[in-house]
Amino acid sequence: MSDTTAREPVPVTVLTGYLGAGKTTLLNRILTENHGKKFAVVINEFGELGVDNDLVVDADEEVFEMNNGCICCTVRGDLIRILGSLMKRRDRFDGIILETTGLADPAPVAQTFFVDEDVKRATKLDAIVTVVDAKHLLARLADSTEAQEQIAFADIIVLNKMDLVTAEEADIVEKRIRGINPYAEIRRATKSDVPIDSVIGRDAFNLARILEREPEFLSGDDHHEHDSEVNSVSFEVDKPIDAERFNAWITQVLASKGQDLLRTKGILYYADDSRRFAFQAVHMIADGDFIGEVKDGDPKRSKIVFIGRDLNRPWLRRGFEACQAGEDESKIQAEIARWSPAPV
Amino acid sequence: MSDTDFLLESRGDAQDLGAWVIGVAFGREGRSCAFALGDGTVRLAEGWQTVAAHDGACLSICADAKDGVLTGGDDGRLMRIDPDGTASGVATYGSKWVDQVAAHESGLRAAAVGKAVHILDGKGAALKSLAHPSTVTGIAFDAKGKRIAASHYNGASLWFVGAKESSPRLLEWKGSHTGVTISPDGTHVVTTMQENTLHGWRLADGQHMRMAGYPSKTKSMAFTAKGRWLATAGADCVVLWPFFGGGPMGKAPTELAGGDGVICTTVACHPTQEVVAAGFDDGLVLIAEVGSGRVVPVAAPRGSAVSALAWNGVGSHLAFGTEGGFAGLIDLSKR
Known part of the structure; x- marks a missing residue:
């Protein structure tokens, strides 16, 4: 009797973005679209809207320090537990989508995928997708470090609520995003209406795909920001x-x-x-x-x-x-x- | 037939259960043997009967206080499975996962749900709810059922179950603690940690013990019958720490059944003898005698890690299960 569990790592998509930017709308769009894929969804308890899915897990966002001599190394302890448990029934889904709270620093989430041996073996980070509100992003960036970090970490940025801004305003916002992260792919959207394959199955953390994209706008030396930005x-x-x-x-x-x-x-x-x-x-x-x-x-x-x-x-x-x-x-x-x- | 499978073939009963075996437990009545699976079912070894236990996955299993088993699931339910396979709900906790379960022969039951440990009596009535600073990752009663330990971030909490005023003795150590056990004589608490190490406290004086050097996380540990040794998984052998003669502080651990370079994933100690059963990452199951170091194979490697392992109360039967869903029950009694 053979008994093997060697399987492909499960892709995990991280959805981040400020409260009200449209994360949950994007999540529901991914879940309801007819793509024949099943997802396990890990949400935080402060979710804006209900999520309609068979397998939804509430996460507590417990950020833990690792005692590995790396002073800024934090991981999501709840995620290690949840992903570990999900792996015990992994025949029930094709991928995992992880929604973070609006105020979450994406670093502990990303680091969890590099640091924990079990998570590393069973899953792979597919992409960090950040949903931003075109109307309010500039204000958010001015008053919150998390908003900056969420853009800095992003592989794909959904520039949402395009119906609320003029083309000129959108260009200014996009330029500001490029100043922080010229390598992320920006997708303009209204009600988070981006093609699902632009946010799922991107394999953005695959070393073979690093810097595959040419930057759409390189921030020059003239673009000087405050040091804290x-x-x-x-x-x-x-x-x-x-x-x-x-x-x-x-x-x-x-x-x-x-x-x-x-x-x-x-x-x-x-x-x-x-x-x-x-x-x-x-x-x-x-x-x-x-x-x-x-x-x-x-x-x-x-x-x-x-x-x-x-x-x-x-x-x-x-x-x-x-x-x-x-x-x-x-x-x-x-x-x-x-x-x-x-x-x- | 492989020689390594001799015991399984000649004295065992094996079955492919088709889902990750998250745990196995024998009922204290001495008859039932239940495997809890990642597909939410419990399988009884007797006739390999399927019991629908949870809508989702089973997350934890233990022997119930008198007979049968208790299971926790991601449907927020604490269930009881009778020796004959009848399932009944003991408690429900909403959308939270019932991550850990424990029971003591005195009738006490405990369920870890998020940051709380709920204590219930033999009839399923809630006695109290113990609050912790972060999610509880492991629970263990002491041998007398007087105290319960819970592991969490930055240490473990030790509670007197019967105390009117509920405040725990906090055993602090920085970092994420992922499981806990109490020595059979009640003098030591040991936790497993995220950082491939164990941490222990001698309760008499709060002395810390660090048991390090593992190449991977320890996910299973158990004290031998008289509490002389703590057997642990997480290395490419069974690592045993001496809890006698002043140890484990300043003492080197003993290693059993090593040499293949395969990580030990699960251990279970015989209830009366200084004998340890161990399961490995490739599916090998063996038993080893601590004193002599003699190793007897029980089941050959089948490619999938051993994820569940348990002895029955008298130590005549050993049950195991793997991540791939292969399960076995072996009769090791004298013939």
Whole structure:
């Protein structure tokens, strides 16, 4: 008698966004559309509307600190328990949709998928989808760090309630979103009417798909925000990267700056390796792997993107440049030293 | 027939139940053996009878106070299954999950629902509700049924069940605690943790004990019959911590049944002998004698992790189940 449970990890879509932005409307749209898929839905108890689904789980959003030496590493304890239990009847659904409260910081949710061994084995984060209200987003961004974080973490942003703004107003809001996160895909919508396949089944955390999308609008150096606000910087270099230098540098950057770095993504071409290396981090928690051979005609430009607060653009740029093979060894030592704790 | 399956083939009864086995328990009357499944049913080993218990999934199972078993489900219900398979509702808790259940032969029952532990009497009447700072992840009565321990974030709470004034002794340790047990002599409380470690408290003086070094999370632990050893899962062998001669502080644990590099997922201690049954990530079930280290295989690996394991009250029968739904009941009595 054979008895195997080795199965594909279950995709989990995280729905985030401020109260009133239209999260639950989007959720119900996903659930009622005729796509032949069954979902388990994890909602918070402050949901705006009822959710019509067979398998709905109430979550308490219990954020726990991990004692793993990583000071900003928090996970959702309730999620570890709930996902663990859902896995015991996983033949009953094809995917999981997780709705967070409007005030939730997305980091503990994302980190849960990287930190907990059971969650990591049984599920995969499909995408973080943030629903925003085109009319009120600018005000929310001004008065709440969570609203900024929800945009910074997003893979897909549903710019909702388009019927309440003019085209000019929408452009201003979109530009502001791009300033925080130029890599997210923006979908304009009214009553959360986006195609379901634009938010489900995106596989956005797959290393092989990192930075696959070209940014639609790169925030230039002229776009200066207050230090407390979230924005992004990205750099590209021509020469191959020295793997050892990059590891030493990024480890130090994440260790000292990880609390302010919300998401970091990179595609690297190492010297003496014919494969591309993909890298991503949520705060201090990093994940990286080779994602296949370099294709003919690939310009082989290594690229890194940081989304976070108080980003020191020159330091990050010089550091990444010093990771190139052939650069003077003393340069990278100096760049690593910048991020190291001052001697007591 | 594989040699490893000798006991299962010659003295066992096996069945494919088709759903994740979340737990197995023998009724205290000594007759019934019930498997709780992820599809919401309970299966009785006698004739492999199916009992509809929960609308959703079974989340927990334990022997009820006198006979039969108690189950908790994600339908918010606490159910009782008689030895003959009759199911009856004991309590309902709305949309909350009944994550943990426990019962004591004195007649007490307990159900962990969210942050509360509800204590019920033998008739199902609610006696009290114990509140905790965060969701309760594990509960355990002590051997006498006087106290109940509950694990949660940042430690465990130890309550006197009969006390008029309900305030617990808080056993604090930073981090997420995922399960709890009390030593048979009532002197120690031990929790499993999110960080691949166990934590313990010696109740006499509050002395902390850290039992670390596991390559994965410990999801199952049990004291041996006389409480000399704490057997634990989570390593590629059965790790036993000595609770005698001043241990476990400063003592190295004993390892049993290691060497295959496969993680032990479940342990169950024999009720009278210093013998431990263990289930592994590949489905292997074995029994090991602590003193001699001798290992006897019970069931061969079938590819799916052992998720449930229990001895009956006299230690003559062992039952196991796997994540894939394979279940077995083995008669180990002298012939």
